[in-house]
Amino acid sequence: MTVCIIGGGIIGLCSAWYAAEQGFDVTVLERGPESGDSCSLGNAGMIVPSHFVPLAAPGMMAYGLKQLTNPESPFWIRPKPTKELIDWGLKFMQSATQEHVERSAPLLRDLNNLSRAEYERLAEAFGNEFGLVKRGLLMLTKTQHALDEEIAMAAKARALGIPAEALTPEETAQLDPAITMDVAGSVYFPNDCHLAPGKLVAGLTKRLRERGVQIIYSAAVTGWVTTRGRVSAALTPAGQFEADQFVLAGGAWSPEAAQGLGLSLPMQAGKGYSLTLENPKQLPELCSIFVEARVAVTPMGGTLRVGGTMEIAGNDLSVNPRRVAGIVKSVPRYFPAFSEDDFAGLTPWSGLRPVSPDGLPYLGRPAKWSNVVVATGHAMMGLSLGPVSGKLVGELLADQSPSIALELLSPDRFSSASKG
Numbered sequence: 001m002t003v004c005i006i007g008g009g010i011i012g013l014c015s016a017w018y019a020a021e022q023g024f025d026v027t028v029l030e031r032g033p034e035s036g037d038s039c040s041l042g043n044a045g046m047i048v049p050s051h052f053v054p055l056a057a058p059g060m061m062a063y064g065l066k067q068l069t070n071p072e073s074p075f076w077i078r079p080k081p082t083k084e085l086i087d088w089g090l091k092f093m094q095s096a097t098q099e100h101v102e103r104s105a106p107l108l109r110d111l112n113n114l115s116r117a118e119y120e121r122l123a124e125a126f127g128n129e130f131g132l133v134k135r136g137l138l139m140l141t142k143t144q145h146a147l148d149e150e151i152a153m154a155a156k157a158r159a160l161g162i163p164a165e166a167l168t169p170e171e172t173a174q175l176d177p178a179i180t181m182d183v184a185g186s187v188y189f190p191n192d193c194h195l196a197p198g199k200l201v202a203g204l205t206k207r208l209r210e211r212g213v214q215i216i217y218s219a220a221v222t223g224w225v226t227t228r229g230r231v232s233a234a235l236t237p238a239g240q241f242e243a244d245q246f247v248l249a250g251g252a253w254s255p256e257a258a259q260g261l262g263l264s265l266p267m268q269a270g271k272g273y274s275l276t277l278e279n280p281k282q283l284p285e286l287c288s289i290f291v292e293a294r295v296a297v298t299p300m301g302g303t304l305r306v307g308g309t310m311e312i313a314g315n316d317l318s319v320n321p322r323r324v325a326g327i328v329k330s331v332p333r334y335f336p337a338f339s340e341d342d343f344a345g346l347t348p349w350s351g352l353r354p355v356s357p358d359g360l361p362y363l364g365r366p367a368k369w370s371n372v373v374v375a376t377g378h379a380m381m382g383l384s385l386g387p388v389s390g391k392l393v394g395e396l397l398a399d400q401s402p403s404i405a406l407e408l409l410s411p412d413r414f415s416s417a418s419k420g
């Protein structure tokens with residue numbers, strides 16, 4: 001049985017890994033060159049059982065609108081919206097309810113916990129060449145108000161069985177003495193982890209090839225051959241690829257590819273940036289999030305990566321220096337040993353998160369095609385959810401019942417047919 005996977009980011013590669021484990025003969029088609037980039041390389045590398053609240057939550061829309069006039073804010077939305085963006089925004093508003101958050105939280109917890117366990121298994125199989133560190137994550141706050149909100153969130157986490165602990169500034173410093181912090185306090189999530197995403201992608205690519213998986217670069221899927229409810233081939237400038245089953249894992253570009261199959265996967269690209277200091281003045285041992293600034297900070301080997309912003313502005317990877325400046329300015333505020341000058345001359349990396357309107361991935365078989373699996377829309381958690389997504393894709397391909405119920409992730413949930 002053959003499987004053709006569209007997209008060579010973390011979701012496509014993990015899908016390939018688990019499909020190969022299930023015994024499938026796998027080909028991955030990647031639009032970019034082998035030396036190319038995807039959202040999966042420059043991200044903050046955090047594995048986040050702590051993130052049980054979907055992006056579409058009450059208050060998010062108001063927060064986003066408040067940020068619009070600040071050029072250095074962590075959130076921005078294109079002022080002249082396209083028809084797709086208006087449609088996505090309306091769906092986002094409809095989804096951002098307390099009921100949605102409560103329904104999604106146990107699912108996100110289960111997905112992240114299983115993914116973490118799978119990462120432990122992969123780290124063992126790969127000799128931990130991607131640097132998995134299981135020391136937890138700190139939510140660092142500058143203000144008491146933000147700390148109180150995080151403490152309230154920690155109580156909700158514990159109610160879901162996710163360990164979380166509120167710490168004073170002194171306790172925070174004791175947990176990570178290698179870094180000087182200027183904070184009001186923190187919430188510590190001990191089960192979170194971090195890793196080096198570039199090494200993970202490189203390691204997966206190498207080992208997939210050793211297992212006989214073909215990864216074909218410069219092969220953008222631009223069309224499909226279909227017959228009677230089945231897809232029989234993907235069309236690319238590099239030729240036509242036939243397979244028994246297909247997996248759509250094209251990240252922020254998935255809707256384009258899905259359109260050719262008549263599937264509706266509302267999605268916006270959420271652009272973010274990261275900067276990596278090769279020789280940081282200080283190196284924390286834990287990854288952390290600067291809560292008010294919405295900036296993620298991760299030690300990766302001897303380097304330190306800082307990343308953030310969410311710009312909803314189309315599939316455009318161009319760098320906005322004002323927003324990068326917003327990230328850089330936040331670092332000395334929380335980590336005073338650093339100055340803005342430490343980042344001078346660094347080239348910012350940009351990546352497009354695939355963001356669905358309800359903040360949940362699309363994962364499952366669309367009703368229209370019996371031999372297609374969709375795996376995309378992971379927004380801010382694609383790295384974290386890579387292995388569990390791959391495992392679930394493998395189970396779907398093999399017609400096994402999935403380890404986690406997938407109803408809330410149906411790729412048909414926004415299609416008019418599913419509402420009819």
Ligand SMILES: Cc1cc2nc3c(=O)[nH]c(=O)nc-3n(C[C@H](O)[C@H](O)[C@H](O)COP(=O)(O)OP(=O)(O)OC[C@H]3O[C@@H](n4cnc5c(N)ncnc54)[C@H](O)[C@@H]3O)c2cc1C
Nearest residue numbers: 007009011031040043044046221250251272381382383384
């Ligand atoms: C600044 C920043 C920090 C982040 N930090 C974290 C973090 O700490 N933890 C976390 O879990 N997540 C994080 N994320 C999110 C995470 O990076 C993404 O969710 C994840 O990389 C998405 O993976 P993907 O495989 O779906 O998409 P991608 O990595 O974008 O891969 C999709 C691939 O499909 C290819 N493709 C698209 N269309 C076609 C086509 N038609 N034919 C062939 N190929 C195609 C593309 O070229 C691309 O290589 C962060 C993101 C950003 C921007």
